[in-house]
Amino acid sequence: MDKIKKIYEEKINLLSKYNKFYYEKSEPKVSDQQYDILKNEIFLLENKYKFLRSKNSPSKIVGHKPSKNFKKFQHRVSMLSLSNAFSEEDLKNFEKRILNFLSENQEFKILYSAEPKIDGISASLTYKNGKFERGLSRGDGKEGEDITSNLATIKDIPKKILDKDFPRDIDIRGEVFIKNSDFESIKEKFANPRNAASGCLRQKNPEDTKKMPLNFIAYTFGFEQGLKQKNQSEYLKKLDEWGFKTNPLNKTISGIKNLIQNYKNVEQQRTNLDFDIDGIVYKINNFELQKRLGNVANAPRWAIAHKFSSNKAISKILDIDIQIGRTGALTPVAKIKPINIGGVLVSNATLHNEDEIKRKDIRIGDTVTVERAGDVIPHILSVDFNKRPKKSAKFIFPNKCPSCGSKTEKEFNKVTKKIDAVRRCSSEGYFCDKISIEKLKHFVSKEAFNIEGLGKKIIEEFWKLKFIKFPQDIFKLDYQKIEKLDGWGSLSVENLKYSINQKKNIALERLIYALGIRHIGLENAKLLSKHFLSFLKFKNLSVTENYDDLLNIDGIGETQVSSIKSFFANEINLKVLDELGKILVIKNVIAKQQNGLLKSKSFLVTGKLNGISRAEVKSLIEENSGNTVSTVSNKLNYLIVGDKPTRRKVESANKLKIKIINQEEFLKMLNKTS
Numbered sequence: 001m002d003k004i005k006k007i008y009e010e011k012i013n014l015l016s017k018y019n020k021f022y023y024e025k026s027e028p029k030v031s032d033q034q035y036d037i038l039k040n041e042i043f044l045l046e047n048k049y050k051f052l053r054s055k056n057s058p059s060k061i062v063g064h065k066p067s068k069n070f071k072k073f074q075h076r077v078s079m080l081s082l083s084n085a086f087s088e089e090d091l092k093n094f095e096k097r098i099l100n101f102l103s104e105n106q107e108f109k110i111l112y113s114a115e116p117k118i119d120g121i122s123a124s125l126t127y128k129n130g131k132f133e134r135g136l137s138r139g140d141g142k143e144g145e146d147i148t149s150n151l152a153t154i155k156d157i158p159k160k161i162l163d164k165d166f167p168r169d170i171d172i173r174g175e176v177f178i179k180n181s182d183f184e185s186i187k188e189k190f191a192n193p194r195n196a197a198s199g200c201l202r203q204k205n206p207e208d209t210k211k212m213p214l215n216f217i218a219y220t221f222g223f224e225q226g227l228k229q230k231n232q233s234e235y236l237k238k239l240d241e242w243g244f245k246t247n248p249l250n251k252t253i254s255g256i257k258n259l260i261q262n263y264k265n266v267e268q269q270r271t272n273l274d275f276d277i278d279g280i281v282y283k284i285n286n287f288e289l290q291k292r293l294g295n296v297a298n299a300p301r302w303a304i305a306h307k308f309s310s311n312k313a314i315s316k317i318l319d320i321d322i323q324i325g326r327t328g329a330l331t332p333v334a335k336i337k338p339i340n341i342g343g344v345l346v347s348n349a350t351l352h353n354e355d356e357i358k359r360k361d362i363r364i365g366d367t368v369t370v371e372r373a374g375d376v377i378p379h380i381l382s383v384d385f386n387k388r389p390k391k392s393a394k395f396i397f398p399n400k401c402p403s404c405g406s407k408t409e410k411e412f413n414k415v416t417k418k419i420d421a422v423r424r425c426s427s428e429g430y431f432c433d434k435i436s437i438e439k440l441k442h443f444v445s446k447e448a449f450n451i452e453g454l455g456k457k458i459i460e461e462f463w464k465l466k467f468i469k470f471p472q473d474i475f476k477l478d479y480q481k482i483e484k485l486d487g488w489g490s491l492s493v494e495n496l497k498y499s500i501n502q503k504k505n506i507a508l509e510r511l512i513y514a515l516g517i518r519h520i521g522l523e524n525a526k527l528l529s530k531h532f533l534s535f536l537k538f539k540n541l542s543v544t545e546n547y548d549d550l551l552n553i554d555g556i557g558e559t560q561v562s563s564i565k566s567f568f569a570n571e572i573n574l575k576v577l578d579e580l581g582k583i584l585v586i587k588n589v590i591a592k593q594q595n596g597l598l599k600s601k602s603f604l605v606t607g608k609l610n611g612i613s614r615a616e617v618k619s620l621i622e623e624n625s626g627n628t629v630s631t632v633s634n635k636l637n638y639l640i641v642g643d644k645p646t647r648r649k650v651e652s653a654n655k656l657k658i659k660i661i662n663q664e665e666f667l668k669m670l671n672k673t674s
Contacts, residue, residue, distance in 0.1 A: 002441060002456050002606050003333070007377055008045050011038060012054045037307070040084045040244055045377075050327075050521030051513075053447040056140045058298070070137075070145035070202075075124060076171060078140045081298050082281065082305040091256050091282075094304050095423050098284070098502060101293060101301065103613035109254055111285040113232035115219055116249045116266055117305055119276035120177030123151060124222055130161040134437070137201070141298065150201055153210035156217070158243040166242055171222035174244070176201055179274045182213035190205040190315060194275055200259070218244040220283075231285045252285055259306070267308055278384035279307040292616070303442075312371045312381065313346075317364055320351065320395055322402050326438035327518040328425040330398070330408060332357060336370065346370060348596050349378045353421045354410075366391045401425035403434035413559070429572035430470060437463050437518045443471045448514035449506065452499045453492070461485075470572075471514070471539060472579035476498060500566070504587045515573075516565040528554050535586040542568040543578065544649050552635060554618070554628040596625025597670055603628050606649045607664050609641030617666075624670060632656065640666050 015038055026029040039058045058081065079111035087092050099108060122138040136144035151157055154176065178186075178193045178200070190196035200212035208242035218239045221227065233252045240246055249266055253259055263280055267411040270277060271380040284302040285289050293301040319350040328586045329422070334352040349370050351357050362368070362380055367387040372378045388428055401408055406427040412418050430436040440459050444451045462468045465485075467477060468655050477500070506514075520528070531553050534537040541547070541564070550561050567573050580586075604616050605620050605628075618628050618641070629636055639660045654662055661669075 001145065002323075002438065002460075004045070004049055004446070005441065005456060008042070008049070008052045009054075011042050011045070012056050014038060015058065023672065026405050034072050038083075039257065040086075041147045041377070044085075046490075051445060051516075052446065053522060054238055055446075063165075067269065070138070070147060071135065072143050073146055074143050075139075075141070076126075077311065078298075079122060079124060079141045079144070079173070079222065080295060080300055082230075082303055083299045083305045084279075085304050088256065088260050091259060091304070091306065094282075096295065098301065101615050102289070103609060103611060103616070105244055111231075111252055111254050112259065113236070113283045114251045114259060114262055115236075115281045115283070115400060116247050116277045117279045117281050118175045118177050118217060118247070119194050119278045119441060120175035120217075121194070121201055123147070123174060123176050123189070123201075123216070125172045125174075126170075126223075127166070127172060132159045132168050134155065134492045145202075146282070147201060150203060150207040150209040151216075153206055154216050154263060156215050161242050163242055165228060165238075166226050167226035167228075169223070169225040170227060171224070172218050172239075172244065174216055174218035175221055176214055176216050177275055178213055179215060180276065181274050186212070195261045196520055196580075202363070214310065216245065217247055219281075230287055232283050232287070233285055233289075246389050256674050277303050277308075280461050281305050294619075295487035312340045312369055315346075315349075315368060315370050316445045317362070317366050317368060317380075320357075320362075320364055322398060324403055324425060324432070324434035324438070326435055326516045327440050328401075328427070328435055329442075330354075330401075332397070334368075335361070336368070339370065346372060346378045351380060354423050355421045357395055357397065360386075363388070363392050363395055365392055383665060396497070397423060401427065401432060401434075406432060428566075429570045431572075432594060432670045433463075436469065438473065438476075438590050440468060442516045443514045444474065445514075448510055449503045451503050453496045454499065470576055470579070472576060472583060475504065475583045477503050482630065504583065505587070507587050508532070508538065508589055511535065511580070511584070511586055512538065515567070515576075517567045520563060521559045524560055525554060530591050532589075534588045539581060551631055552629045552633060557630070596623065598624040598626030601626045601637045603638045603640055603666075604630070604632060604636055605642065606644035609640075609642040612663070620670060632658065638666070 018035055042058055085094060095110060124136045125132060126134040134146060135148040137147055138144055176197050178197045180193060183193045186196055190199060195213060200209050200214055203209045204491050210665055213549060229238055234507060236246050236250055246398050251262060252507060253262055266280060282304055290302040291332060295301060307548055315333045317334040321333045321335055323331045323333055325331065334349045334351050336347060336349055351362060360383060362383060367384045369381040370378050373379040404427050406425050408423045409426050413420055413600055425432050437460060441456050444454045468474055479493050479497055482488055483490060507528045509529035513522050547561050547565055548557050598621055603626060621628055632649050634656060636658050639649065639658055639661055641650065641662055
């Protein structure tokens with residue numbers, strides 16, 4: 001896992017570097033495609049490895065801090081980024097998520113606005129009573145630079161719109177770019193058209209910007225008052241009528257197969273276009289559905305960017321290394337002959353798990369196709385069997401842990417009723433050295449204790465020197481011994497001591513996350529901390545054994561409860577908790593005061609509702625200060641019953657005299673109607 005963390009941190013640092021050059025210095029270092037590929041790799045890493053989190057992650061920020069060269073203004077509606085798709089399967093999953101959220105079946109027809117994505121610079125134009133008043137850059141998505149004077153020099157941007165049906169107040173959004181033909185005359189000064197557009201748009205003197213061949217294509221809006229159009233295709237037509245330019249390749253399409261065909265057609269036209277595009281953006285055409293779907297984190301649920309061609313290359317597998325993570329998972333990694341893929345030197349490729357190796361029959365010495373885009377780290381796409389060495393042998397996955405010698409096994413998942421694909425070391429607690437080291441690295445990681453100066457390499461060094469073995473040892477370090485080590489001095493030791501002492505005061509949710517309990521990420525740790533409220537109640541779970549109560553926490557399922565049981569069943573883990581409780585000051589959780597319509601009320605849904613999904617119901621309940629549970633108990637206030645409810649839940653609710661309501665009654669509680 002240390003290599004995964006290193007890869008993640010390198011990607012975050014690289015993204016931050018690109019953002020700084022792009023937003024602060026107006027000198028983009030990579031293409032939009034390369035940037036989006038890097039961003040997607042970070043998202044996938046975070047999704048697969050829940051312990052990976054950074055304050056500089058693109059899942060938490062959009063863009064970068066606004067430049068100091070310009071005044072800053074808040075966007076009236078945030079400029080969000082887009083989730084990415086790289087395959088037909090990604091698009092199917094995107095549509096499936098939409099249908100599930102809207103509680104519609106597969107027969108429900110979704111019309112998309114398919115719009116080729118120009119590789120340029122985003123801008124937001126504010127018009128009041130038809131007059132162009134202010135233009136902002138994207139900035140960090142919430143706040144942008146005031147570049148009104150520079151945008152006003154672009155001929156494609158209307159300064160006054162007289163049409164009576166133009167909204168009285170609206171932010172028109174689009175992309176500033178330079179045509180490839182125009183770039184020819186200035187290519188000596190810039191690396192590519194996008195760099196040129198960025199540099200030109202951020203000139204301090206608008207007269208310098210005016211000399212540059214900038215173009216603007218409009219495609220969406222932010223804040224609006226008085227917009228009459230009901231869907232994206234109508235809006236795009238109106239943009240043309242109002243004097244804005246729009247992409248000539250825009251289309252409205254229904255069906256994933258048709259989206260794919262259009263994608264292929266547009267990709268084939270790329271080289272003949274006079275502007276750079278790096279994919280196609282698909283938006284739900286209907287504005288009302290867009291509003292219902294809303295946003296997730298920094299991206300809308302109702303839109304996705306389908307990126308063009310991923311990067312591939314041919315290499316040779318030199319060896320297969322088995323890495324062991326903090327949960328005991330054995331992850332095979334191919335050591336390949338270093339190759340350059342999309343400007344990045346690649347020497348490792350993930351093999352995912354034992355089943356993947358068997359399915360593709362991957363062996364040491366094989367010549368393979370390595371794909372970099374759209375995956376956590378580069379992965380093996382296929383094997384060239386014609387180039388396989390004659391004495392090649394199948395790779396045998398170890399039945400014993402390479403670290404501690406314990407038996408490795410694949411667990412049966414009670415939820416999915418299937419055997420897990422991942423093979424794990426069967427040792428418990430801190431018996432396995434590799435698992436222990438990874439647990440300690442996780443314990444000091446940014447989202448856990450975040451101890452500055454105690455990074456992964458130092459954890460490994462202190463482990464080898466037997467300075468630490470368990471988490472509590474971190475707070476009992478012998479600083480005199482550390483000061484005698486090479487590379488350490490009195491000042492660095494004092495800094496480390498200060499950093500560690502500072503972290504003795506910790507929030508309960510961060511402590512729970514730091515323990516590294518399998519299947520308990522930061523979000524689950526937050527849910528558990530709100531349930532227990534204090535460290536004492538959390539620690540006493542080993543005594544009370546009230547594990548079934550945890551199933552009432554929305555977001556905690558049988559898989560998480562099973563992991564928590566295993567954790568508390570281990571004597572070493574209990575000793576670690578006792579020791580940490582003596583050393584640390586663990587802050588209790590203070591419940592937030594909320595005054596929504598459903599304050600202090602709990603709900604459970606059974607059966608299918610009409611035109612609204614359970615995810616949407618949950619969202620409505622939480623927005624109004626209520627909460628949802630997963631089982632019928634005395635803690636439940638309302639059981640919402642839809643079509644074909646679970647009979648057992650209804651009977652249990654009646655027995656406990658819990659109020660049973662239908663969809664209409666629930667919506668009335670929110671002053672809504674179905």
